[in-house]
Amino acid sequence: MAIVNEASLEAQLEELEEKTPWFLAAKTMARKQPVGVAGLIIVLLMVFASIFAPILTPFHPEFNSFENMLTPPNATYLMGTDQFGRDIFTRIIYGAQTALFVGFSAATIGAFAGLVLGVASAYFGGTFDLVLQRVMDVFMAFPLIILALAVVATLGAGTENVIIAITIPFIPQCARVVRSNALAIREIPYVDAARALGFGHMRIILRHMAPNVMAPFLILFSAFVGQAILLEASLSYLGMGVQEPTPAWGLMLQGGAEEYAESAPWVAIWPGIAISLAVFGFNLFGDAVRDTLDPRLRSR
Amino acid sequence: MLNKIGKLALASVVGLGLTAGAGAAKAETPKSGGILNFVVGSKIPSYDGHQETTFGMIHPIRPFYSLLIRVNPNNPSDPTDFECDLCEGDVPTATENGTKFTFKIRKGVTFHDGTPLTSADIKATMDKIVFPGEGVPSARKAFFRSVDTITTPDAHTIVFKLKFPTAAFIPALATPFNFVYSKKDLDAHGMSWHKANVNGTGPFKFVQHQPGAFVEGIKNQNYHFKGKPYLDGFKAIAAPKMAVRLSAIRGDRAAIEFRGFPPKARDDLVKSLGDEITVQESDWNCVLLATPNQKRKPFDNAKVRNALTLGIDRWGGSKYLSKIAIVKTVGGVMFPNHPLAATKDELMKLKGYNTDIEASRAEAKKLLADAGHSNLKVDFSNRGVDQPYKVVGTWLVDQWRKVGIETAQRVQPSGPFYDSLRKKADFDVSIDFNCQSVINPIADMTKFLGSAGNNYGRFEDPELEAIYSKIEKEGDATKLRQLVRQYETRSLSDETSGMVTLWWYKINPHRSYVKGWKIAPSHYLAQHLDHIWLDK
Numbered sequence: 001m002a003i004v005n006e007a008s009l010e011a012q013l014e015e016l017e018e019k020t021p022w023f024l025a026a027k028t029m030a031r032k033q034p035v036g037v038a039g040l041i042i043v044l045l046m047v048f049a050s051i052f053a054p055i056l057t058p059f060h061p062e063f064n065s066f067e068n069m070l071t072p073p074n075a076t077y078l079m080g081t082d083q084f085g086r087d088i089f090t091r092i093i094y095g096a097q098t099a100l101f102v103g104f105s106a107a108t109i110g111a112f113a114g115l116v117l118g119v120a121s122a123y124f125g126g127t128f129d130l131v132l133q134r135v136m137d138v139f140m141a142f143p144l145i146i147l148a149l150a151v152v153a154t155l156g157a158g159t160e161n162v163i164i165a166i167t168i169p170f171i172p173q174c175a176r177v178v179r180s181n182a183l184a185i186r187e188i189p190y191v192d193a194a195r196a197l198g199f200g201h202m203r204i205i206l207r208h209m210a211p212n213v214m215a216p217f218l219i220l221f222s223a224f225v226g227q228a229i230l231l232e233a234s235l236s237y238l239g240m241g242v243q244e245p246t247p248a249w250g251l252m253l254q255g256g257a258e259e260y261a262e263s264a265p266w267v268a269i270w271p272g273i274a275i276s277l278a279v280f281g282f283n284l285f286g287d288a289v290r291d292t293l294d295p296r297l298r299s300r
Numbered sequence: 301m302l303n304k305i306g307k308l309a310l311a312s313v314v315g316l317g318l319t320a321g322a323g324a325a326k327a328e329t330p331k332s333g334g335i336l337n338f339v340v341g342s343k344i345p346s347y348d349g350h351q352e353t354t355f356g357m358i359h360p361i362r363p364f365y366s367l368l369i370r371v372n373p374n375n376p377s378d379p380t381d382f383e384c385d386l387c388e389g390d391v392p393t394a395t396e397n398g399t400k401f402t403f404k405i406r407k408g409v410t411f412h413d414g415t416p417l418t419s420a421d422i423k424a425t426m427d428k429i430v431f432p433g434e435g436v437p438s439a440r441k442a443f444f445r446s447v448d449t450i451t452t453p454d455a456h457t458i459v460f461k462l463k464f465p466t467a468a469f470i471p472a473l474a475t476p477f478n479f480v481y482s483k484k485d486l487d488a489h490g491m492s493w494h495k496a497n498v499n500g501t502g503p504f505k506f507v508q509h510q511p512g513a514f515v516e517g518i519k520n521q522n523y524h525f526k527g528k529p530y531l532d533g534f535k536a537i538a539a540p541k542m543a544v545r546l547s548a549i550r551g552d553r554a555a556i557e558f559r560g561f562p563p564k565a566r567d568d569l570v571k572s573l574g575d576e577i578t579v580q581e582s583d584w585n586c587v588l589l590a591t592p593n594q595k596r597k598p599f600d601n602a603k604v605r606n607a608l609t610l611g612i613d614r615w616g617g618s619k620y621l622s623k624i625a626i627v628k629t630v631g632g633v634m635f636p637n638h639p640l641a642a643t644k645d646e647l648m649k650l651k652g653y654n655t656d657i658e659a660s661r662a663e664a665k666k667l668l669a670d671a672g673h674s675n676l677k678v679d680f681s682n683r684g685v686d687q688p689y690k691v692v693g694t695w696l697v698d699q700w701r702k703v704g705i706e707t708a709q710r711v712q713p714s715g716p717f718y719d720s721l722r723k724k725a726d727f728d729v730s731i732d733f734n735c736q737s738v739i740n741p742i743a744d745m746t747k748f749l750g751s752a753g754n755n756y757g758r759f760e761d762p763e764l765e766a767i768y769s770k771i772e773k774e775g776d777a778t779k780l781r782q783l784v785r786q787y788e789t790r791s792l793s794d795e796t797s798g799m800v801t802l803w804w805y806k807i808n809p810h811r812s813y814v815k816g817w818k819i820a821p822s823h824y825l826a827q828h829l830d831h832i833w834l835d836k
Contacts, residue, residue, distance in 0.1 A: 062697075062698070062701075063698065063701075064694075064695065064698040066616070066619075066620035069620065069623065069624070083624045083691075084624075084694060084695070084698070153713075156710075156712065156716070157710070157711060157712065158710070239684045239711060239713070240713075243709050243710065243711045244690060244693070244694040244697070244709055244711070245694050245697055245698065245709070255686075257543075258541070258542055258543045258686070259542070259562060259564045259565060259624075259686075260564060261543075262568050262572075263564060263567065263568055263571075
């Protein structure tokens with residue numbers, strides 16, 4: 001019987017993959033998922049802006065400059081200034097840092113916690129599954145924003161608490177979807193084989209089951225980032241999120257919308273566009289990931 | 301002695317000149333009828349004026365009640381112009397060396413439930429305010445610490461005997477929260493009944509309160525000022541968001557908001573409605589403070605507190621913040637236009653009031669270095685209300701950054717904010733304010749005392765207390781002024797136990813058909829609405 005050397009096979013595969021230039025792969029992807037690529041470009045632009053914010057803008061995002069208060073967009077202040085004379089373009093760029101930090105932190109923690117709980121729930125089944133799912137039902141009974149508001153009202157405002165407030169509603173959402181996929185995987189013989197070989201529960205859950213629910217997990221994860229950005233903006237808009245003078249889009253919208261919507265509309269318009277674009281980008285990208293990873297949609 | 305203070309007060313009439321729009325109004329014949337709709341930006345915690353301190357209660361509930369005396373609604377800017385409400389004739393002058401005030405009570409006045417008013421009702425009310433029993437809340441008890449006894453020789457006379465003569469007594473009596481309750485209600489239902497029930501002698505009778513929506517009142521046909529009120533009724537509409545209040549006025553769903561709007565909102569309304577909008581403006585008897593918590597290190601160090609106040613550019617702040625917030629006037633511990641208030645030259649001697657801000661900031665940096673706190677970090681507690689708290693808070697963060705202080709602003713909704721300020725004391729520096737109704741500077745300045753119930757700096761300063769004791773009893777105007785300067789210097793400059801940021805500035809744009817209402821230096825004053833009429 002021929003012994004298959006797994007390592008050498010993988011190396012050959014990687015070699016084959018390397019033969020396709022990245023730009024060709026990107027071109028193929030762009031042809032198959034043009035909308036998703038547009039979303040990816042928006043996401044990458046956000047990441048780029050947050051990393052290189054100090055280089056991209058000549059101003060400090062928090063320093064007041066009252067001499068320039070409520071200046072309309074011009075060559076110096078591309079998006080105008082707010083009521084404190086702060087450059088809105090600078091605050092939009094730095095606001096991407098806040099949005100991405102909160103978005104990725106909440107989505108990562110929420111999705112991974114949901115992944116582990118969902119797979120564990122499916123794997124163990126029985127009373128554990130029953131109790132855990134009822135707890136999830138309780139959390140899922142609350143609309144996302146209401147639960148986040150309740151958490152932040154209890155813990156207080158601030159970036160860390162906003163991340164916790166957004167993370168908590170994500171966990172049951174992810175756990176529920178992952179569990180439904182993991183239930184099918186649990187019945188596949190290789191899981192029984194792993195048990196028969198004496199592997200521990202943790203190893204079976206993390207090494208053998210979790211990787212097989214990656215498709216729904218990644219779809220959820222990308223959607224969560226967009227949702228988290230929107231939630232952070234909502235909480236900040238309601239005054240329960242990030243606090244002044246930290247640049248954050250929701251906070252900028254709140255500061256500008258009420259008093260200056262009529263006389264200085266640029267104060268509210270740009271953060272509104274930034275929030276919409278960011279959520280739009282992540283949603284488009286998430287849809288593309290879903291279309292790519294879901295075998296039922298892949299052939300369409 | 302009172303005579304001298306009276307002269308001083310009279311001088312203030314000349315000196316004030318507060319109202320911008322009111323003076324221009326020509327005499328017009330009031331028309332009766334119509335319902336006044338107005339918007340209120342805060343909730344009603346309870347109906348009990350004696351325990352509440354918010355305009356959220358005063359604006360919708362004050363029209364149901366009368367006071368013993370009140371600020372003249374036709375001249376509310378004058379801190380010395382009081383008139384009888386439930387008393388008869390003129391406001392009495394003191395006898396027995398300024399220690400006795402005798403009021404004659406109006407005859408024929410009835411409560412809304414039909415009970416006739418007597419001096420016993422006034423006494424029961426004032427006893428509840430001045431000598432509240434155990435567990436009975438009275439927010440302004442301290443205003444009356446000069447009162448020794450309250451007696452009623454007959455059914456239409458009430459006598460206040462003071463421990464010492466003071467100019468603070470009459471203004472305290474005119475405080476609009478001193479609703480006169482029926483003794484019968486207090487005896488039958490207890491001291492808490494008025495928290496949830498209304499029975500007054502005011503110009504309007506209570507119809508209904510839909511919590512979170514509106515309060516409705518209807519004209520009291522038996523009101524003791526004959527011919528008044530002019531309105532058939534009013535509706536106080538709850539609108540916590542400023543955008544909603546503005547839209548209500550713009551769309552004529554409401555005619556007025558009595559608290560005040562920021563300058564930008566005024567400009568927008570005037571721009572869109574032209575002469576359908578009338579704007580009245582006034583200095584405001586509210587001061588926005590920043591209070592260091594001296595129980596926390598290093599804020600127990602006067603050098604650190606001095607550095608905090610030195611870092612604030614008040615003159616620059618006044619210039620720019622007055623364009624975006626409801627603050628404007630640079631001042632000390634006294635209402636800025638009062639004769640006892642510091643002049644600009646006097647203010648400039650205080651730390652943090654120098655017009656050479658760079659010199660002040662250099663001194664602040666040096667003080668921080670001397671104290672070993674060049675990289676000071678401040679946990680700054682603020683209230684989650686835009687005007688003026690969050691706007692001024694964000695400005696303060698930037699001001700302190702300029703002397704190397706890193707400030708983390710922690711904004712909380714009003715409930716948790718007050719909990720932090722009053723109970724938890726979990727802040728380094730907190731936004732704080734002193735909003736009073738009747739301008740009563742001797743009483744208002746108690747806010748800066750460590751012993752005051754509403755001071756949250758958590759410190760003891762016997763020297764400041766001693767200066768205040770002298771102020772309270774001083775009758776000579778010149779000496780009084782000197783003592784006030786000593787008090788101000790000690791509190792704001794030497795010890796910096798409190799920091800005055802800027803005094804508020806009141807801007808009231810309202811529908812031009814609202815007549816008779818004149819802006820006061822407080823959003824609590826002249827809210828009984830009996831003088832308002834609609835020119836429709």
